Amino acid sequence: MSIDRRTLIKFMGMAVAGAPVGVSFANSNADSSKRKLFEETKLGTLTLKNRLIRSATSQYRATVDGDPTEDLMRVHRELAEGGVGLIITGLTYILKEDQYGQAGTGLYDDSQIELYKKVVENAHEHGSKIAVQLAMVGPQSDYRIDHRDVYGASKVPHPIYGTVPNKVMTKQDIEYSLQAFIDAAIRAKKAGFDAIELHFAHNYLVSQFLFPYYNDRTDEYGGPIENRARFAFEILEAVRGAVGPDYPIIAKVHGRDYLGSQAGGNTQDENLYVIKGLVKRGITALDISGGNKVRGMGEFHPEIQDEKDQSYFANDAKYISEHVDIPMMVTGGNRSPKLMEEILAEVKNVEAFGFGRTMLSEPNLANNWKQDPNHKPRCLSCNWCIANYGTQKSQCVLNVSRAYIPAGH
Amino acid sequence: MKAKLAIASVIIAAISMPAWSDTFKQEVPQAVLPMHETSKPVEFDHLRHTQVECTQCHHKNEERGMSFTSYKCASCHSTAKKDKSIDSSYFKAIHGRKALPGDLGTRCLSCHVNEQKTRSKDKPSLTGCTNSSCHK
Numbered sequence: 097m098s099i100d101r102r103t104l105i106k107f108m109g110m111a112v113a114g115a116p117v118g119v120s121f122a123n124s125n126a127d128s129s130k131r132k133l134f135e136e137t138k139l140g141t142l143t144l145k146n147r148l149i150r151s152a153t154s155q156y157r158a159t160v161d162g163d164p165t166e167d168l169m170r171v172h173r174e175l176a177e178g179g180v181g182l183i184i185t186g187l188t189y190i191l192k193e194d195q196y197g198q199a200g201t202g203l204y205d206d207s208q209i210e211l212y213k214k215v216v217e218n219a220h221e222h223g224s225k226i227a228v229q230l231a232m233v234g235p236q237s238d239y240r241i242d243h244r245d246v247y248g249a250s251k252v253p254h255p256i257y258g259t260v261p262n263k264v265m266t267k268q269d270i271e272y273s274l275q276a277f278i279d280a281a282i283r284a285k286k287a288g289f290d291a292i293e294l295h296f297a298h299n300y301l302v303s304q305f306l307f308p309y310y311n312d313r314t315d316e317y318g319g320p321i322e323n324r325a326r327f328a329f330e331i332l333e334a335v336r337g338a339v340g341p342d343y344p345i346i347a348k349v350h351g352r353d354y355l356g357s358q359a360g361g362n363t364q365d366e367n368l369y370v371i372k373g374l375v376k377r378g379i380t381a382l383d384i385s386g387g388n389k390v391r392g393m394g395e396f397h398p399e400i401q402d403e404k405d406q407s408y409f410a411n412d413a414k415y416i417s418e419h420v421d422i423p424m425m426v427t428g429g430n431r432s433p434k435l436m437e438e439i440l441a442e443v444k445n446v447e448a449f450g451f452g453r454t455m456l457s458e459p460n461l462a463n464n465w466k467q468d469p470n471h472k473p474r475c476l477s478c479n480w481c482i483a484n485y486g487t488q489k490s491q492c493v494l495n496v497s498r499a500y501i502p503a504g505h
Numbered sequence: 506m507k508a509k510l511a512i513a514s515v516i517i518a519a520i521s522m523p524a525w526s527d528t529f530k531q532e533v534p535q536a537v538l539p540m541h542e543t544s545k546p547v548e549f550d551h552l553r554h555t556q557v558e559c560t561q562c563h564h565k566n567e568e569r570g571m572s573f574t575s576y577k578c579a580s581c582h583s584t585a586k587k588d589k590s591i592d593s594s595y596f597k598a599i600h601g602r603k604a605l606p607g608d609l610g611t612r613c614l615s616c617h618v619n620e621q622k623t624r625s626k627d628k629p630s631l632t633g634c635t636n637s638s639c640h641k
Binding site for chain 1 (some may be wrong): 532533534535536537538552572573
């Protein structure tokens with residue numbers, strides 16, 4: 097017979113609130129200067145009620161035109177009511193021709209501002225702030241690639257999707273995309289989003305410019321890292337210019353590529369160069385992630401039941417924190433409040449933690465941890481959600497109904 | 506007296522919690538899921554296997570704790586045709602009728618064979634290659 101901790105405590109006649117040190121993590125350390133998971137924090141001008149952020153997780157719940165739906169807002173409601181401090185929307189395309197999936201969110205037209213106002217109000221009314229993740233996808237998708245422009249740094253087949261860009265970006269295309277970023281950022285601000293996240297990671301288009309694996313250009317956007325990073329820098333400069341100096345802009349970046357420079361990745365110092373360049377150009381905060389798509393879905397580590405395998409990008413965040421002074425959130429394998437508070441104690445610039453799979457499984461994880469810091473997240477990192485990513489509405493296998501028929505079968 | 510009882514219960518709780526921590530209620534998927542890596546995936550229903558310990562399939566491997574890479578049995582158990590007769594192959598892990606020394610989990614058929622002995626003949630066979638409860 098198995099029993100959960102809450103039932104056990106109830107069985108023994110003990111209220112959780114009355115439980116002493118050891119159960120209540122927040123009270124377990126006498127050092128009041130120690131930073132806690134559940135306390136207010138700031139990413140620039142963005143104030144969060146706690147350090148828990150739902151990192152961008154595409155829900156595949158938008159219309160075919162990329163408009164948000166009631167179903168998407170329901171997901172946000174569950175997260176907001178579940179206690180999360182900030183929701184970052186799923187990847188949102190900024191050009192219709194760059195649509196990455198049938199049900200992905202898009203913000204490519206002014207007519208969508210009103211729709212996204214409802215998304216923002218929905219999150220605010222239920223207690224969470226909300227940011228929109230803007231990105232260009234390029235060849236990291238196989239959605240209707242014969243019927244649309246697939247922008248790319250070079251004609252390199254995508255290692256997972258096999259998609260070859262049919263439009264290697266010219267200087268004119270780059271300027272066109274910069275304008276698209278500007279327009280989308282202004283729409284986001286008008287819709288009332290609390291922040292914007294620019295996705296420069298995970299081998300989406302901008303990340304592909306950074307990776308030598310995908311970028312064999314010989315112009316000012318290829319070659320040394322100073323050139324490969326140019327596109328990212330220009331995007332930030334353009335967006336910062338459009339939204340003003342105080343509006344929070346987060347950049348999702350790699351601490352490490354885990355590919356190796358000989359295999360087409362960046363060195364840790366090259367990634368640091370990119371980060372320093374973003375800081376210099378006015379980024380508000382960094383979302384530290386990592387990995388690559390050349391060797392698989394690098395950012396979704398399986399088998400992280402042991403604490404030593406968790407928060408697997410925290411060391412990279414530490415390295416960055418030692419070199420630049422900028423607020424950071426770190427995403428990837430965060431499963432234990434104890435470990436996260438250790439990271440807070442050790443890495444001064446880490447201000448918050450991002451959760452993807454974990455909150456897909458358990459939208460009220462923040463509240464669960466607030467009640468019981470020893471609560472074990474439902475997510476077992478089985479990656480079933482990732483295996484089926486994009487083929488259906490994103491969901492955890494533990495939340496799937498009995499009547500569900502898996503995609504493709 | 507009440508205070509002493511309260512202190513005693515706190516101590517007992519503190520001592521017993523770590524021991525209980527490994528026996529948290531484990532949720533299982535409600536949906537019938539396909540076993541991948543086969544041309545016609547066999548459907549696996551967790552709810553029909555509740556009497557089997559989770560670790561018999563999500564077994565501990567040599568380096569890590571309990572494995573939940575459920576869709577990746579084939580990342581260790583080879584699906585290559587040439588490996589079909591090897592004891593650790595995907596085919597043998599499922600179709601092996603006897604437990605072998607060093608097995609980390611139960612081979613599906615070894616359990617199905619026993620279950621079939623007491624199973625009603627009216628129900629689809631648990632051991633057949635066609636028209637069985639596995640290969641429909």
